[in-house]
Amino acid sequence: MSSKKTETESDRLNRIIAEARDDRERQEKTYRGRALKMFPWICARCGREFSGKRVRELTVHHKDHNHDNNPPDGSNWELLCIYCHDNEHSRHQVAEWYDGTGPSGGQERRHGNKPFASLKDLLKKKKS
16 A cells, blocks of 8 residues: 555656646746846846846836737846836836826826915016
8 A cells, every 4th residue: 555655646746847847838938937048137227136036036027118019039128126126117107197198197186285386476576
């Protein structure tokens, strides 16, 4: 009976190894897998190096922000750590709010404080 148990354990281990290999092959076909093969494991912004389990902290950033634009040469990608990637996207969101292309089309204000609202009128009075 112990040989049957060993065979079952052996089959289980073989199945786990086969699944891990299949997962790795699937990942290598994704743009993330391809980018990790193409580029050094260094954040393009802060320069931190990654290895081992920490590689999961590297993300693939699409330079033109179009996730469907994945050229085979990787020219639209850069590897960014999760912190720099979040910063990159939040910078663009803030810029959209300022130029009026954000979700509300610039109609919604973040706060009600308008310190220079009457400045134009004050300057006109001073000139007169």
